[in-house]
Amino acid sequence: MQKIFKIAFIIIFIGQIAGRWFSSPLLDYIFKPLIMPCLALYLYFSVQGRLSKFIKFIIIGFVFSWLGDIALMLEKFNSQLFLLGLAFFLVAHIFYIIAFNTHIQKPFFQEKPLLFVPLFLYGIGFFYFLYPNLQGFTIPVLLYTIVITAMAIFALNRKNNVSLLSFKLIFRGALFFVLSDSLIALNKFMLQIPYNGLWVMLTYMVAQYLIAEGSKQN
Structure with missing residues (x-):
């Protein structure tokens, strides 16, 4: 079945x-x-229905990502759906963070704290860059920036606690997620990026697929 859902x-x-x-x-x-239901089923059948806490939290994250997809898809009919979509994805990232933390016995942060600095700096710098144009979205965007940066940090923190393949896939997925959301923010608050929708969905789908693929390798 996993091959069917991969196709x-x-x-x-x-x-x-x-x-x-x-x-x-x-x-x-x-x-x-169809993106997230397909990936959820792909992951479910890849682990043969054995739902560890880690897999359960990832799949819950997929569900909230799906709700976020629907909200943002319908944003053109109601601008308030942007904030709802943001909230759904914020919850999704919280579940990813919980999942990533389930197998941490010796935090990688304790071994190589300097490797985390670029992620901290990116989160702070990107919000500072957007801040003058955020207007009424300042608090929601600040909260979302904190959570998605934390998601990438927790993905990095898995290093040496899980298989190397699982770490690489999920960490790369987290970075693609940060890139995808950065493109959304830039396009909404700063400038019109040519083919922005294409680049957002390309990086987003790659991100979610890598998270799914890395989760089954755990």
Whole structure:
């Protein structure tokens, strides 16, 4: 079954990218709601239904990501849905953080604290860069920046606590997530990025896939 859902994800990935490339709302409405359910089922069957605490928290994160996808997809009909989508993804990242922390016995932070500095600096610097244009979104964006930066930090903290492959896949997924959300923020608050929707969804789908793939390798 996992092969079936992996193939399905490839089809969804191509369909979603095509929708963004051709600016087709129809393709977006068809494929975007399928991304996270497909990855959740792919992960479920990859671990043969053995739901450890780690896998449960990752799948719950996938569910809230799916809710965030739906909210942001419908944002054009109600601008308030942007904040709702932000809230759903914030909760998703909290569950990812909880999941990443489940197997930490010796925090990597204690061994190589300097390696975490770039993540801290990026989170602080990016918020400072956006701040003049945030207006009424200052508090929500600040909270989201803190949480997604923490998600990447906790992903890095897994090093030497899990298999090297699981660490690499999930940490790369976390970095792609930070990139995807940074593109959303830049486009909404700073400047119009050409084909922004395409780059956002490309990096987002890669991020979630790497998290799913790394989770089954744990």
